[in-house]
Amino acid sequence: xxxxxxxxxxxxxxxxxxxxxxxxxxxxxxxxxxxxxxxxxxxxxxxxxxxxxxxxxxxxxxxxxxxxxxxxxxxxxxxxxxxxxxxxxxxxxxxxxxxxxxxxxxxxxxxxxxxxxxxxxxxxxxxxxxxxxxxxxxxxxxxxxxxxxxxxxxxxxxxxxxxxxxxxxxxxxxxxxxxxxxxxxxxxxxxxxxxxxxxxxxxxxxxxxxxxxxxxxxxxxxxxxxxxxxxxxxxxxxxxxxxxxxxxxxxxxxxxxxxxxxxxxxxxxxxxxxxxxxxxxxxxxxxxxxxxxxxxxxxxxxxxxxxxxxxxxxxxxxxxxxxxxxxxxxxxxxxxxxxxxxxxxxxxxxxxxxxxxxxxxxxxxxxxxxxxxxxxxxxxxxxxxxxxxxxxxxxxxxxxxxxxxxxxx
Numbered sequence: 001x002x003x004x005x006x007x008x009x010x011x012x013x014x015x016x017x018x019x020x021x022x023x024x025x026x027x028x029x030x031x032x033x034x035x036x037x038x039x040x041x042x043x044x045x046x047x048x049x050x051x052x053x054x055x056x057x058x059x060x061x062x063x064x065x066x067x068x069x070x071x072x073x074x075x076x077x078x079x080x081x082x083x084x085x086x087x088x089x090x091x092x093x094x095x096x097x098x099x100x101x102x103x104x105x106x107x108x109x110x111x112x113x114x115x116x117x118x119x120x121x122x123x124x125x126x127x128x129x130x131x132x133x134x135x136x137x138x139x140x141x142x143x144x145x146x147x148x149x150x151x152x153x154x155x156x157x158x159x160x161x162x163x164x165x166x167x168x169x170x171x172x173x174x175x176x177x178x179x180x181x182x183x184x185x186x187x188x189x190x191x192x193x194x195x196x197x198x199x200x201x202x203x204x205x206x207x208x209x210x211x212x213x214x215x216x217x218x219x220x221x222x223x224x225x226x227x228x229x230x231x232x233x234x235x236x237x238x239x240x241x242x243x244x245x246x247x248x249x250x251x252x253x254x255x256x257x258x259x260x261x262x263x264x265x266x267x268x269x270x271x272x273x274x275x276x277x278x279x280x281x282x283x284x285x286x287x288x289x290x291x292x293x294x295x296x297x298x299x300x301x302x303x304x305x306x307x308x309x310x311x312x313x314x315x316x317x318x319x320x321x322x323x324x325x326x327x328x329x330x331x332x333x334x335x336x337x338x339x340x341x342x343x344x345x346x347x348x349x350x351x352x353x354x355x356x357x358x359x360x361x362x363x364x365x366x367x368x369x370x371x372x373x374x375x376x377x378x379x380x381x382x383x384x385x386x387x388x389x390x391x392x393x394x395x396x397x398x399x400x401x402x403x404x405x406x407x408x409x
Contacts, residue, residue: 003298005080008077009076009077009080012073012077012080012081013080013081013084015057015058015059016059016080016081016084016085017084017087019053019054019057019059020084020085020087020088023050023053024050024088024090024092025087025088025090027042027046027090028088028089028090028359031089031090031091032356032359032362035206035362036356040091041090041091041206042090042091042092047091047092047093048095048120050092051092051093051094051095051120052095054094054095055095055096058071059071059081059094060094060095060096061094061095061096061097061118062078062081062094062096062097063078063097063100064096064097064098064118065103068114068115068118069096069118070096070097070118074304074308075244075245075304075305075307075308076245076301076304076305076308078245078249078304079245079246079248079249079300079301079304080249081094082245082246082249082250082253083249083250083252083253083256083297084253085250085253086249086250086251086252086253086254086257087253087254087256087257088257089206089254089359089362089363089366091206095120096118096119096120097118098114098117098118098124099117099124099126099169099238100237100238100241101126101169101186101225101234101235101237101238102114102117102124102169104225104226104234104237105188105225108222109188109222109223109225113167113188122166122167123161123164123165123166124161124165124166124167124168124169125159125160125161125162125165125167125168125169125210125212126159126160126168126169126238127156127159127162127168127169127170127171127189127212128156128171128235129156129157129158129159130154130155130156130157131155131157139171139172139173139176139180139183139184140154140155140173141153141154141155141156141170141171141172141173141214142154142172142173142174142176143172143173143174143185143187143219144174145174145221146218148220148221149218149219149220149221150172150174150185150187150218150219150220150221150224151216151217151218151219152170152172152187152189152195152214152216152217152218152219153214153215153216153217154172154214155211155212155213155214156168156170156211156212156214157200157209157211157212158200158209158373159197159209159210159211159212160207160209161210162197162209162210162211162212163197163199163208163210165191165197166190166191167188167189167190167191168188168189168191168195168212169186169187169188169189169225169234170186170187170188170189170195170212170214171184171185171186171187171231171232171234171235172184172185172187172214172231173185174228174229175229178229180232181232182229182230183229184229184231184232184235185224185228185229185230185231186224186225186226186230186231186234186235187219187223187224187225187231188219188223188224188225189214189217189219189223193217193218193219194214194215194216194217194218195212195213195214195217196212196213196215197210197211197212197213198210198211198213199211202369203365203368204365204366204368204369206362206366207366207369239374239375240323240324240327241307242331242374243303243327243328243330243331243374243375243380244300244303244304244306244307244323244326244327244330244331245300245301245303245304245307245327245330247331247334247335247370247374248296248299248300248303248330248331248333248334248335249300249334250370251296251334251335251337251338251367251370252293252296252297252300252334252338254338254341254342254363254367255289255292255293255296255337255338255341255342256293258289258338258341258342258345258360258363259286259289259290259293259341259345261345261349261360262285262286262289262344262345262348262349263277263286265348265349266282266286266348276348282348285344285347285348286344286348288340288344289340289341289344292337292340292341293337293341295333295337296330296333296334296337296338299326299329299330299333299334300330300334302326302330303323303326303327303329303330306322306323306326307323310323321387321392321393322393324383324387325383325384325387325392325393328375328380328383328384329380329384331374331375331380332377332380332381332384335367335370335371335377336371336377338367338370339367339368339370339371342360342363342364342367343364345360345363345364346360346361346364
C-alpha cells in the first residue's frame with residue numbers, strides 16, 4: 001500500500017499551485033469588490049486570458065480524451081488539480097473540457113455539441129432537478145412523441161449555468177409506468193427550440209442557478225442521447241463523477257487554504273500579551289481541522305482510485321454499488337468537513353472573519369450549498385446505510401474488489 005504521489009503527480013500539483021498563487025490568489029480582492037458591486041467576479045475576457053495562460057503551461061482539457069485535444073488525466077491526478085484550484089474562491093476553470101455525458105453522444109451529436117463545448121463556443125447545462133424533487137427526481141417533465149419529434153413540458157430548478165447555457169441536457173419522462181430505470185430519456189435541447197430560463201437568487205450570491213421552463217418545446221428525435229428510456233444512467237454518470245472526487249476535492253482544497261489562514265492569524269493576532277494560538281481553545285480547532293481534512297482527502301482519493309480501476313470514469317459504467325458507496329461517503333464527509341472548517345475559521349478570526357473585507361464570510365455563504373446539491377447529506381446517508389443494511393457492502397471490507405461490484409440497472 002503506497003500513498004505517495006507519482007513524480008508526474010507531484011509535478012502537476014506544484015505547477016497548479018504555482019499558477020494559483022501567482023495568477024489567481026492576487027485577484028481575490030478584485031473578485032470580492034466586483035461581486036459586492038453586482039458584477040461577475042471574473043469577466044469573460046479575464047477568464048479567457050487566464051485559461052490561455054494555463055494552456056501554455058500544458059493544462060487544457062484536463063479530463064478530455066486525447067482525440068479531442070485534451071490531456072486525458074486520470075481521476076486521481078484530476079482530483080489533485082481540483083484541490084489546488086479550489087484553494088482560492090476566484091471563479092476560474094480550466095478550458096477545453098465538456099460535461100462527461102456528452103461523450104455518450106453519437107458522432108453527429110458530438111460534432112454539434114461536444115466539440116463546440118470543448119472549444120469554448122457553446123455552454124451546456126445539466127437539467128435534472130425539478131420543483132417536486134431533487135435527490136428523488138420525480139420526472140414530472142414529460143416528453144411525448146409526435147412523429148419525428150418529442151414535445152417537452154415541465155420545469156427544472158436550481159440549474160447551474162441555466163441562464164447562460166446555449167443548450168440543456170434535459171431528463172424527461174417518456175414512459176412513467178417504467179419509472180426511472182426504463183422510463184427516463186436524456187435530450188439535447190437547444191435554447192432556440194424555445195425553453196425559457198429565469199434566475200434564482202441564493203444566499204451564496206456567486207452561485208446563480210436558474211429555473212428552466214419547457215412549454216411545448218419540440219425536440220427532434222435525433223437529439224436523444226443513447227436510447228429512449230435509458231437516460232437516468234447518464235444522470236448518474238454525471239452525479240457520481242462529482243460525488244466521487246470533484247466536490248470532495250474542492251472541499252479539501254478550500255479547507256486547506258482556510259486552515260492556513262487560521263494558522264497565520266493565530267500566530268500573529270495578540271491578545272492579553274500573547275498570540276491567540278497559545279490558547280488551547282484555538283489549538284483544538286486547528287488540530288481538529290487538520291485531522292478532518294486528512295480524513296476527507298483519503299476517502300476522496302480512494303473513490304478516485306476506484307473509478308480509475310474501473311477504467312470507465314468518462315462513461316456510464318462507473319456506477320457500481322461499491323463505487324457509489326465510496327463516492328457517497330466522500331461527498332458526505334468532505335462537504336461537512338469544509339463547512340466545519342470555515343465555521344472555525346470565522347470563530348478564530350473573530351469579528352474580522354465576519355466582515356466582507358475578509359474572504360472567509362464569502363466562503364461561509366457559498367460552501368453551505370455543497371451539502372445540498374449533487375445529493376444532500378440525508379440522501380447520501382440513506383444510500384450508505386441501505387448498502388450496509390442490505391449487506392451489499394460489508395463494514396469489514398478494507399479494499400473491496402471493483403470487479404465484483406454489482407452494476408446499477
